Amino acid sequence: MDYAGLDYRNIRFPVDRSLTDGERAGRYSFKKSGNASPMDFLSVINLNSNYIELVDRWYSVKGFNSWVGAGVLGLGVLLSFIIVWSFFFAPATVQRGALWFMMVFFLPITLGLIWAGWWLIRTECGRWTHYPMRLNRTTGQVHVFRQNGTVLMVPWKELFITRGEAKSPLSGDTYDLRAHVLDADGVTVRESFSLGYPSLLGNAQSIDKFWAFLQPYMEAKDGVERTYRHLKEGGYLVPVDGRKEGWRWSIARSFMLGAHWPCFQLLFSPFLGLNAVGRMFAMWTSKVPRWPEEVERASPVEADDPFVLTWRDNAPLGWWELWYPLICTVVGVGFFVGVIGWIVSDLWQ
Structure with a gap:
């Protein structure tokens, strides 16, 4: 599966580097939504006239590392138990040389499986249920809940948004809508995150569709209405607003x-x-992420807002x-x- 950029020690996308030619060529213009049909790819948590909130790129595939990690850990524990039990409790007729060989050469491998399984489990469990992103249309700010629980705040117009690409031995080439925070020189990447991920069945053209969905909300005069109609006509909003x-x-x-x-x-x-x-x-x-008070104060939901949508409006x-x-x-x-x-x-x- 595609877990690019995620690790329980907060390993991120490559940073402190220059933009690549591919990233420059795939850059999206704030002024254009493109000709693709808009698609939200089940990534919206809630919507109103002030902001839209999205899930992270790993949310859609959550669970894979947990069960694979549990399987690897369980296999490691089982094999380790068999090796240790055989060494200490096998009948005297069993060749001791073979048992010593298993203890010296195979036990470290099985212990490595236990570590690898635990590492996989910890990429998803005991962390955060998701890592939300809040795009504030009113203030023009983007808030990103980082993997370590801190919050990045960056102006929408200062982001370098392009088509991101990742490779995985299990899922092959995958794509996302990648946002870079650049240094003052305009070419050095200081931080990166995914604004949208079309799941494993998506392709490069899927990113055009997600941009066609997201760009109007932030840029078009009727963007709120268009986004509201799109979400209201079909699909679901993700039920993680303040809850698991x-x-x-x-x-x-x-x-x-x-x-x-x-x-x-x-x-x-x-x-x-x-x-x-x-x-x-x-x-x-995992814990439910909570926005700091300053973020909540900057993005209120008006009582008379006609364009409010949450998971409670799902069919x-x-x-x-x-x-x-x-x-x-x-x-x-x-x-x-x-x-x-x-x-x-x-x-x-």
């Missing part, structure tokens, strides 16, 4: 990758179901959005547990 997402949304969001292909959802239910479980655990163990999750994915989750997790149980019992025979 519930188990229903964790399941629905995990299976939305294959929303148009029910057979795909069932076929890959062991992976998507585990992702849903990992997502629930990551949300349960109810129906059969294909929730209940069918729930069945797939039960089937997939049950299949996975059965396979693991068969393997473990076979090892002990």
